Amino acid sequence: MFVMAVFITACKQDYSLDKIIGKRNAITDSLKTNAKIEAYIKPYRESVNKDLDSVIAFAADTYSKNDGELNTAIGNFMADAVFEMCNPVFEKRTKQTIDMVLLNHGGIRSIISKGDITSRTAYEVMPFDNSVVVTPMKGQQIKDMLSFLASKKRAHPISKLKLTLSQDYSIKEALINGSEIDYEKIYHVATNDYLYNGGSRMHFLKSKDTVYDLDYKIRNLLIDYFKKIDTLQPSIDDRFTHQKD
Template structure:
């Protein structure tokens, strides 16, 4: 599969180098089964080999160390890996936002389904970041009023899923009703607008998070979450997040 990827890449590069006034007159296609009957092209293999080696080296470069296994199934309402992701977004976006609009985030909300892999104890590599975030999702910041934040909390309370959050605390009663809902350790202020970081998939209504469509303002951060996590791992020698009290249900 790696060879097919590089052949395709080379083909695209070749096409891009041709004159812009050329037009496609006909497109045909056929299905070619990938099996042992296909033989490699030795000259192309030799040409591609250095590029493949560089990519492999980059993917296996060590960024940090995980103190223990991190799995999104380790908690009902919040997980260590989810907390790490939300905290990473908050930490890495705040300096950018401060420079851009002279303000910082109030909270972060990501989606549980966006965590696509575990992080095994030991070396964290570039490949680790691609494993946990294989999508091209980008970070965005939205401005929401207090009523919309209440809708956000109601969504979390009703779904009872460990969506990664930071800067917020949601405590549910035993019957599932909201006992406490705080942003930056304070009750919601009806006169305040809140800056919430999320990803572009959720901002566009993914996972039925329709409240994001009510954003007064949207800031495109031009920062892929995968790259954000890579930068976060580079910044910290050891990754050791914990489950905490940010989203819990009372017994």
């Protein structure tokens, strides 16, 4: 907590700042709780905690963003969940479909532990207020995206994109929706607003064409996805791989 005192000198109606004195008061456990305020917010806190801790699904195993080289079970789940929950929304609004999903490895902020999944789990995995946007990407943007993924050698979550790297990390194969990429076509790529605006150096996502903001927070769609399923059991697969020989 920062306390500031301001001294103002006056001459008739003209005022000027004379000096500023600041003092920092640390917020620690030594500060006394206001009993009236605590009593007022207690029922709200209990209601929120009850909602957050209600079981909505079950995790078959513990999933971490460090459990794979170029794709992870938790990353695959998140990208697939974005596609599954957002594609119907996008299709209803635009009569078009999402071609692929790209998220960022660093955006996964927690493991999912084996056992009960609650709404709090979604808040732990995705504590940010990032929303899904769909950006139209042309040929050069797609090439830049593939080069970025190949050069970073990191398990950025993807869905509907299959990328195979050769031993020297050059691109051996790249498919979208199981088909060879047509660089004359416009692909609609779902991502989040942070990445679209250049986060994690993904500047290639920015489009001069219309970007579609689905107004759907990733955290909320994860909760909706958890409620839709019974058991979470994603796996590491061949969507993004490196051939070592």
